[in-house]
Amino acid sequence: MTALCLVELDGGAPADASLRALTLARSLDGEVGAVVFGDAAPEEALADCGVSDAYVIERSAVEGYAPAAWARVLAGLIADTGATAVLAAGTDRGQEVLAHLGAITGLPMAANCVQIVPDGPGMHRVVRQRWAGLLLEDAILEAPAALVTVAADAVAGVSAALPPGGATRGPASIRVHLHKPELADADLRVRAAESPAAAGGMSLATARVVVGGGRGVGGPGGFAALEELADLLGGVVGVSRVVTSEGWRPHSQQVGQTGTKITPEVYLACGISGAIQHIAGCAGARHLIAINTDSGAPILARADYAVIGDLHQVVPALVAALRARREPDAGAAGSV
Amino acid sequence: MDILVCVKRVPTVGGKIAVTPDGQEVDTRMSGFTISPHEECAVEEAVQITERLGGTVSVLTLGPEAAIDQLRDALALGAGRAVLLETDGREFGPAATAAAIAAEVRSHGYDLVLLGNEASDTGDYQVGIRLAHALGWPVATGIKNLTTSADGAVARREYRGTEESYELPLPAVITVKEGINLPRYPSLPGRLRAKRAPVERSAPAWQPEGLRKQALRVPAVAGHQAVILGRGVDAVPELLRVLGELGVL
Ligand SMILES: Cc1cc2nc3c(=O)[nH]c(=O)nc-3n(C[C@H](O)[C@H](O)[C@H](O)COP(=O)(O)OP(=O)(O)OC[C@H]3O[C@@H](n4cnc5c(N)ncnc54)[C@H](O)[C@@H]3O)c2cc1C
Ligand SMILES: Nc1ncnc2c1ncn2[C@@H]1O[C@H](COP(=O)(O)O)[C@@H](O)[C@H]1O
Numbered sequence: 001m002t003a004l005c006l007v008e009l010d011g012g013a014p015a016d017a018s019l020r021a022l023t024l025a026r027s028l029d030g031e032v033g034a035v036v037f038g039d040a041a042p043e044e045a046l047a048d049c050g051v052s053d054a055y056v057i058e059r060s061a062v063e064g065y066a067p068a069a070w071a072r073v074l075a076g077l078i079a080d081t082g083a084t085a086v087l088a089a090g091t092d093r094g095q096e097v098l099a100h101l102g103a104i105t106g107l108p109m110a111a112n113c114v115q116i117v118p119d120g121p122g123m124h125r126v127v128r129q130r131w132a133g134l135l136l137e138d139a140i141l142e143a144p145a146a147l148v149t150v151a152a153d154a155v156a157g158v159s160a161a162l163p164p165g166g167a168t169r170g171p172a173s174i175r176v177h178l179h180k181p182e183l184a185d186a187d188l189r190v191r192a193a194e195s196p197a198a199a200g201g202m203s204l205a206t207a208r209v210v211v212g213g214g215r216g217v218g219g220p221g222g223f224a225a226l227e228e229l230a231d232l233l234g235g236v237v238g239v240s241r242v243v244t245s246e247g248w249r250p251h252s253q254q255v256g257q258t259g260t261k262i263t264p265e266v267y268l269a270c271g272i273s274g275a276i277q278h279i280a281g282c283a284g285a286r287h288l289i290a291i292n293t294d295s296g297a298p299i300l301a302r303a304d305y306a307v308i309g310d311l312h313q314v315v316p317a318l319v320a321a322l323r324a325r326r327e328p329d330a331g332a333a334g335s336v
Numbered sequence: 337m338d339i340l341v342c343v344k345r346v347p348t349v350g351g352k353i354a355v356t357p358d359g360q361e362v363d364t365r366m367s368g369f370t371i372s373p374h375e376e377c378a379v380e381e382a383v384q385i386t387e388r389l390g391g392t393v394s395v396l397t398l399g400p401e402a403a404i405d406q407l408r409d410a411l412a413l414g415a416g417r418a419v420l421l422e423t424d425g426r427e428f429g430p431a432a433t434a435a436a437i438a439a440e441v442r443s444h445g446y447d448l449v450l451l452g453n454e455a456s457d458t459g460d461y462q463v464g465i466r467l468a469h470a471l472g473w474p475v476a477t478g479i480k481n482l483t484t485s486a487d488g489a490v491a492r493r494e495y496r497g498t499e500e501s502y503e504l505p506l507p508a509v510i511t512v513k514e515g516i517n518l519p520r521y522p523s524l525p526g527r528l529r530a531k532r533a534p535v536e537r538s539a540p541a542w543q544p545e546g547l548r549k550q551a552l553r554v555p556a557v558a559g560h561q562a563v564i565l566g567r568g569v570d571a572v573p574e575l576l577r578v579l580g581e582l583g584v585l
Pocket of ligand 2: 344375396430450454462463
């Protein structure tokens with residue numbers, strides 16, 4: 001086994017961020033084992049990603065999320081499989097579990113990698129994000145097992161570098177191992193009690209559409225139109241740091257270096273200038289559309305499309321148009 | 337409650353970030369230094385906890401002598417004691433940093449150590465966890481809501497639309513994120529007190545790390561400009577067409 005990859009599940013399927021980690025694991029050109037905490041592994045999806053073995057850690061062994069225990073399981077699997085790399089998504093959990101693994105094993109860990117290349121025994125060359133992605137670092141990782149988290153927003157490019165389809169290695173079926181780890185009480189001392197978040201609903205980090213609002217929204221009252229637009233597009237609202245530090249919206253909605261990193265299909269940034277600390281959080285959006293009064297705003301150098309105009313006019317008009325598409329006879333009368 | 341807060345001196349990054357010609361550091365000729373927003377919130381959280389429960393707030397940094405500036409900033413916000421783990425110019429990696437902080441924690445004794453979830457410059461995401469393992473203490477990371485009492489803490493964060501809640505006995509290590517509170521501005525008396533406060537110093541040992549930086553670089557950005565769909569409400573039909581093309585309608 002060359003690489004183990006911690007795969008987080010999202011409604012039974014591999015989470016998007018974990019698929020990116022698998023892409024990087026596969027670029028190592030060897031067998032990839034997926035480690036799944038839960039009652040079953042999504043075998044087909046994993047096989048499609050080139051996974052040869054799935055290690056399933058059942059709930060009877062580790063109930064729920066306990067970061068040190070998850071790391072202990074990975075440490076055991078490194079010993080069992082002889083893996084020379086362990087990868088995880090650059091999510092809160094991925095970073096945390098791999099840091100525990102580093103502390104338990106005494107191995108170094110490289111956070112937010114976008115590339116990993118073997119470079120002789122016990123050596124890898126990695127490229128990783130620093131400053132929340134504003135800079136890249138070329139580094140050498142010297143360790144019997146390379147512990148690596150994969151940047152949430154940067155691996156689309158890496159998968160493009162794989163051989164087309166990578167089909168030569170995609171196994172028809174994967175071997176599933178039910179793994180019963182030995183854990184000490186101390187490993188289970190800290191564990192998450194999970195409950196639906198107060199806000200409920202979709203998470204900013206995983207939403208398919210994000211409607212962004214910045215200082216240009218002008219005040220707390222201006223967000224109703226953005227919420228409505230987000231609803232119509234099946235997405236959520238995200239905001240800039242100006243908006244949270246003014247207290248217009250809660251920090252949980254902040255996108256950026258010190259907020260959430262988003263990876264939607266479409267990010268519609270309204271009244272946001274595009275400071276690098278904000279871009280650090282939305283560079284992973286597949287498509288960026290800006291609505292801004294200033295045709296010289298830095299965000300236009302990042303956006304795919306832009307509307308030059310006042311968001312207080314454009315957003316309600318877009319809402320009205322979307323409503324009209326749904327109910328052809330309801331005119332624009334309802335919009336403000 | 338005796339609390340230690342760990343802060344790191346990093347370049348202030350404004351609208352642009354540039355690297356020195358040798359590719360080893362962020363170019364700071366045009367900028368100052370600061371600590372990360374996560375760490376500012378860690379200082380604020382510690383001050384709030386001791387305002388409620390009593391106790392002391394110590395602030396620690398590992399870095400060059402100039403990092404005393406950052407300690408004084410934290411003192412001005414209400415920390416009472418400052419510790420400089422002075423480096424000899426070499427960069428300490430996360431393992432060496434955690435080992436040096438662990439030595440200070442063992443020699444002084446604290447109930448709680450607060451850190452940022454990640455440092456702004458290296459973004460290593462691990463010093464707090466390595467510290468906790470070195471001490472044999474429980475740890476929670478990325479915390480945005482903390483309830484502390486004399487014998488324990490309940491730490492919360494949100495994950496994919498779910499709230500995770502962790503119960504930790506003290507002593508414990510907790511890493512926090514911006515948003516856990518709104519840091520106050522330093523008061524004038526606070527600034528004056530900070531100026532005069534003594535700084536305790538020691539010089540921890542450097543150790544090599546398995547992850548070694550070769551060079552830093554600014555990622556290439558396709559030098560493009562957005563396609564302008566139009567001006568004002570007249571652009572809405574075009575905008576709709578594009579949203580449809582991108583498959584989100
Ligand atoms: C360490 C650090 C961390 C940071 N972390 C983050 C972070 O996580 N997230 C983040 O967002 N920022 C972060 N920042 C702050 C960042 O540098 C910017 O200050 C912030 O992103 C600016 O927010 P803004 O775009 O809403 O405001 P501004 O920069 O003021 O831009 C407002 C924009 O709105 C446009 N506008 C105004 N009125 C209208 C209108 N009626 N219609 C349309 N457009 C209009 C203007 O042309 C302008 O482009 C951080 C800064 C630091 C130092
Ligand atoms: N040199 C340092 N001095 C003091 N605290 C540090 C230092 N480096 C890291 N830390 C703390 O550890 C946290 C996580 O850092 P890192 O693991 O490097 O991303 C930071 O937010 C700080 O609170």
